Amino acid sequence: MRTSLRDAVAMAAALLAPFLMALVLLPLRTSLTHTNLALLLVVVVVAVSALGNRFAGALAALSAAAWFDFFHTEPYQSFHIQDRADVETAVLLLLVGLAVSQLSARARVLRRVAVSDAEHLERVHAVSRLVRSGGCSADELVERIREDLIALLDLRDCRFEPGAESAADRLPRLEPDGSLRVEGWIWDMDRQGWPDGQTELWAVAQGRCQGIFLLTPAPGVVPASPEARLVAVDLAGLAALALAGQTDLSQP
Structure with a gap:
């Protein structure tokens, strides 16, 4: 099956966008709660999911959870988490990101189906009008x-x-x-x-x-x-x- 340019870009964004957002949020990790930091990373997951397919959204969710752990939980620059609350936040970030990615992908499919159905209907109507009019x-x-x-x-x-x-x-x-x-x-x-x-x-x-x-x-x-x-x-x-x-x- 061929991969569209849009899906290829979305897969690249799924890997890079959460990492970049986690870096941007570094100066705020002491002033914002971990819950708020996780919510900001969810925004990135939503954006990637809207751009690409369900696989890109799932990858973005995994990437967001990993970089949240690496940059914003102690010990920093490690994938190990000491605090139980941080573990729960990271897990919730992953689960919410996965759920959002599936919903966004589903909405994209439904939108594409609706557009296709409208195009199909217009094709039939256009030809029917020509047949009727004898144009x-x-x-x-x-x-x-x-x-x-x-x-x-x-x-x-x-x-x-x-x-x-x-x-x-x-x-x-x-x-x-x-x-x-x-x-x-x-x-x-x-x-x-x-x-x-x-x-x-x-x-x-x-x-x-x-x-x-x-x-x-x-x-x-x-x-x-x-x-x-x-x-x-x-x-x-x-x-x-x-x-x-x-x-x-x-x-x-």
Whole structure:
């Protein structure tokens, strides 16, 4: 799985930011209580968690607890803690940091899902409006959908064959329910990724196949989500409606 630049930066921040904050707080360790020092380090954990993923947040929590122990508990510059209250503070700092990192990561995932769902909905609505309005020819609409499929599924290429026949079940096929069928079996995309070569996506309207989109995934790409695959099926269906000359989407 590819690591994004944002996640790489977050992992680096998880290691360095708590250390730097612990250094900045050194002049205050005699004037602030250990509880307040720990709370300030939690702020760093929250910031790293918001920037990166749950692993970066967990690493930041571990780093914050370690540097709190090293710089702000006696004996100083040692990972040994003598005072029981300091042990409890360090443990609570770690636990709170881990909890915050998980909550922040969860919020980030939910935000990303919400944004993706909105983008998917807008794609379908935009193409539906074109079909209804007749603002472009069927060929132009198919080309628009082909480009949408490349962006939606993160494909290397997508080709449309109008009125084409299936390759006698030799090629994997994206089903109407978003599942992937390979040689008669359901393919687990989440675990296995895209199958090698091309994958068929039929453009079907009124029970008739108007053509086939041939999907070529990019090497090593993260598999498309079930929601994205369902949107791809809907877009192919809209292409079929346009090719069949049906612009009233209320008709079956």
